Each structure stands twice: as structure tokens, then as C-alpha cells.
Amino acid sequence: MAHVPVLTEEVMKFLDPKPGDNFIDCTLGDGGHTAAILHLTAPKGKVLGFDLDSDAIKVARKNLESFGSRLVARNESYANLAKAVAEENFGPVAGVLMDFGFSSPQLEDRNRGFSFQRDEPLDMSYSTQPGHTTAAEIVNTWTKDEIIRVLAEYGEEHLAERIASGIVTARHHKHIISTVQLTDIIKSAVPKNYEHGRIHPATRTFQALRIAVNDELGSVEKVLPQALSAIKPGGRLVCISFHSLEDRLVKTFFKEMSAAHKIEILTPKPVTATEKEIQNNPRSRSAKLRAALIK
Ligand SMILES: C[S@@+](CC[C@H](N)C(=O)[O-])C[C@H]1O[C@@H](n2cnc3c(N)ncnc32)[C@H](O)[C@@H]1O
Structure with missing residues (x-):
């Protein structure tokens, strides 16, 4: 089953990609959000994308083939963001996107053991x-x-x-x-x-x-400050969470950084999917988007 990216319109509104801008997509998945970013940053903007899942990297590379070298995909954890940015000589960027959790094909087709509705080996790793x-x-x-x-x-x-x-x-x-x-x-x-x-x-x-x-909460805690350091002043950080523990970490980080005058919070309350999107894509029901402007 193909992954339908959630809150794409809202993500683009907050990331606000312009021609020539470079972005980081921490959770490339099958490349849905990145495709939208690459369209808006044409002809030269690039995306550095991370995913632990080599199947996702393969599918994303294929789906985004037409963008050529404008996609730089890395099969590793986003927790290594700072090191990867240095190695790729990629920063500072106009924005960073995080769309946490699993994708529809991981739940349904890739034999990962995420679903109790299928008989699969008890793995549950993104890696x-x-x-x-x-x-x-x-x-x-x-x-x-x-x-x-x-x-x-x-x-x-x-x-x-x-x-x-x-x-x-x-x-x-x-x-x-x-x-x-x-x-x-x-x-x-x-x-x-x-x-x-x-x-x-x-x-x-x-x-x-x-x-x-997957040490999901540890990874979120590690990546947030690294992401902030990779974004230039005036750039954007957008995070989509699917459960309250993850959202709490993002919310707390945003509050602390705002108090330290490092960011301006653009979403006083998390943005959620419209009824129409939920009808078309039930997975979007639990999505919570928080966005910040870097000072
Ligand atoms: C919700 S999906 C992203 C979908 C993507 N935004 C799209 O439009 O296709 C989340 C992805 O994050 C990946 N992921 C989860 N934890 C990760 C981590 N620590 N580092 C890198 N990728 C991770 C998963 O393998 C999955 O492919």
C-alpha cells in the first residue's frame, strides 16, 4: 500500500519552500513530503533525507528519480543529523521536517511485525x-x-x-x-x-x-537540538507526531527554545487534519503538527 503523506498542505505552508532553498527531511519514508518540497524549490533546491529503512530509501529514490541529484538520501537514523550535515557539507538549511512513526507500507507490506492484525515475525524495527x-x-x-x-x-x-x-x-x-x-x-x-x-x-x-x-523518544530528544543548529535564521522547523509522548517532547522543546529567544512558535496549538483529510486518509486522525520560526 502506498503511503499517503499527512498534512502536506500545512507542512508546505509552514516550511514555505522557495526556489533554490535546501531542506532536511528527517523521515524520508517513500518520499511524499520531499517530492512536494523538491517541486517548490526547483530548479536547484536540494533535500537531505534520512530513513533507517533501506526499503523506504529504495522506494524514495525510485519515486524521486526525476529530481536527480537534488535528493541526497541517507540510510541512517536522523539522530545522526549533525554528523551527516557536516559530511555532506549541507547546512545551513531553510528548514527541517520530521514526520515521526511508521509508514503505511511498513505497517502493511514489509513484514515488520508492527501490526497485530497480521501474522508476522515479532521484529518492530524501522531499521x-x-x-x-x-x-x-x-x-x-x-x-x-x-x-x-x-x-x-x-x-x-x-x-x-x-x-x-x-x-x-x-x-x-x-x-x-x-x-x-x-x-x-x-x-x-x-x-x-x-x-x-x-x-x-x-x-x-x-x-x-x-x-x-526503536528508542523513539531518545531519538526525538537527540534530533531536535541538532535540527535547530542546522537551520539558518528565518528558517522553519516542522514536526508531526502521532502519539502524546512524542508530541510532549516537541512541545516542551519548543517552549524552552522560545523562552531562550531562539525560536518563535508558529503553532500555539498543534495543527490537526481536517475532517476531509481524515476521511481520505484515516492515519491523519492522530497527527499533530507543530512549527517554529528560527530567530
Ligand atoms: C511517517 S513515515 C514518513 C513518511 C514520509 N514523510 C512520506 O511522505 O512518505 C516515517 C518514516 O520515518 C522512518 N524513521 C523512523 N525512525 C527513524 C529514525 N530514527 N531515523 C530515520 N528514519 C526513521 C521510518 O522508517 C518511516 O519510513
């Missing part, structure tokens, strides 16, 4: 490099207390203790290696009327494990 941490490693080897902490902190799961007990009991009998196995364990550990049926019982656990596997 395609060998040796990365996996969700299977966490559920099979971390202590019960560590699993409780992950589920409570990153999933805001009230039943963290019950689910962690279920996991620890199940792994004594059989290694937990698939999404279906884990989903069944969670379903047996929680009451039948979990959250009154509002969300699937595995939703919070899957979110928590994905955040832990």
Missing part, C-alpha cells in the same frame, strides 16, 4: 540493518519489571502488570516469535471487556514495544 533490537528480544529476554515499565511508560497501558505476567508465563513454555502469538497472550491476560471494546487489547502493548525497540 533493516542486521543486529538491531527486536520486539521478540524484549518479550523473551527482558525481566518482567522491565516489560512492565515499557508497557506502562510507552503504552500508557493500565494492565501492564497483567500483560507482562502473561508474557513471562508464556515464554517459559514457548519462545514468542510472532505477532499472532503475542496478540493471543495479551488477549488471554486482559478482561474480555478490555477498554469497553474501544480499542484492540494489543494496541497499547504494540505501540510500547515499537517505541522501545
